[in-house]
Amino acid sequence: xxxxxxxxxxxxxxxxxxxxxxxxxxxxxxxxxxxxxxxxxxxxxxxxxxxxxxxxxxxxxxxxxxxxxxxxxxxxxxxxxxxxxxxxxxxxxxxxxxxxxxxxxxxxxxxxxxxxxxxxxxxxxxxxxxxxxxxxxxxxxxxxxxxxxxxxxxxxxxxxxxxxxxxxxxxxxxxxxxxxxxxxxxxxxxxxxxxxxxxxxxxxxxxxxxxxxxxxxxxxxxxxxxxx
Numbered sequence: 001x002x003x004x005x006x007x008x009x010x011x012x013x014x015x016x017x018x019x020x021x022x023x024x025x026x027x028x029x030x031x032x033x034x035x036x037x038x039x040x041x042x043x044x045x046x047x048x049x050x051x052x053x054x055x056x057x058x059x060x061x062x063x064x065x066x067x068x069x070x071x072x073x074x075x076x077x078x079x080x081x082x083x084x085x086x087x088x089x090x091x092x093x094x095x096x097x098x099x100x101x102x103x104x105x106x107x108x109x110x111x112x113x114x115x116x117x118x119x120x121x122x123x124x125x126x127x128x129x130x131x132x133x134x135x136x137x138x139x140x141x142x143x144x145x146x147x148x149x150x151x152x153x154x155x156x157x158x159x160x161x162x163x164x165x166x167x168x169x170x171x172x173x174x175x176x177x178x179x180x181x182x183x184x185x186x187x188x189x190x191x192x193x194x195x196x197x198x199x200x201x202x203x204x205x206x207x208x209x210x211x212x213x214x215x216x217x218x219x220x221x222x223x224x225x226x227x228x
Contacts, residue, residue, distance in 0.1 A: 013044055013052040021061050021072055022090045028074040032062075035070075059086060081164075084171035092227060098171045099224070103216045105164055106149070110196055110212035113155040114205040121155045122201040129197045133190035141183035142176070148193060155200065179223040192218060 020026050032038055039049045053070060056062040060079050064070045075083055087094045117125070128148040135141040146169055153165040172179060183189050192215050199208035 009044060009048055010051045010055075013042055013048055014055050016042065017052055017056060018059070018061065018086070019090065021056070022087070026072045028072050028076070031069045031071050059083070081167045081171070084167065085174055088171060089174045092175065095172060095175065095224070095227065098168060099220045102168050103213070103220065105161070105168065106216045107209050107212045109149075109152050109156055109161050109165070110200060110208040111205045112158065112161070113152050114200045114203055114208035116157050117155045117200055117203070121151075125151055125155065125197045125200060129190065129193055132193060133186050135186055138180040138184040139177075141186045141189050142180055145183060145189060145193065148197070152196070152200065175227060178227045181222040181226040182219040 017026075026032060033041070035046050035049055039046045042049070053062060053064060057064055060075055060083055061073055062070055063073050073079070084094065084098065088098070113121075125148065128144070128151045132141060132144040132148060135144040149165055149169075150162065153161040182192070195211040196208060196215050199211045
């Protein structure tokens with residue numbers, strides 16, 4: 001059994017403020033009430049409030065200007081993909097949009113990988129594919145699958161694809177346990193991925209794209225069924 005995390009008052013306040021911002025109680029572009037008023041309203045000290053503010057500034061939801069106040073940041077206009085894990089925790093509705101991007105980016109990565117893969121990278125992909133079949137348990141198979149997709153992204157020779165791949169996996173990390181469906185059977189997970197790897201190894205870009213679309217669509221369907 002895992003030890004349950006112990007929430008501090010700062011953790012609780014951060015969560016409350018985050019939900020109030022994402023739910024629109026504090027709208028984008030608006031200034032929060034004065035610190036004393038807000039602290040009294042939440043029943044906390046101003047020191048606790050400042051700590052929570054600091055976290056939300058780092059998260060990209062608030063911005064503080066000395067002598068002016070603390071304003072709610074327009075995260076949809078100004079934010080980056082690093083906000084996705086937090087947004088998924090707030091609302092599972094984001095998962096559908098993440099999977100849409102996962103599908104389109106994954107197809108493009110497979111296509112590019114087929115064009116650019118070196119002999120050494122092809123062998124690495126074979127090794128990573130074998131690791132999927134050898135993994136024990138859904139969680140381990142899922143992680144092995146992730147590593148193969150990182151390998152495909154590296155094979156493109158474009159580091160931005162690698163970062164995008166990391167971003168998409170990090171985005172659904174908060175609900176990863178609920179998305180284990182496609183990975184409970186290591187052999188089946190291996191067999192779904194094998195056509196992608198073989199198309200990349202053969203240098204067939206069109207086939208790699210089709211195989212990736214088939215794989216991503218099938219696994220997306222299974223994963224979404226697991227959270228609905």
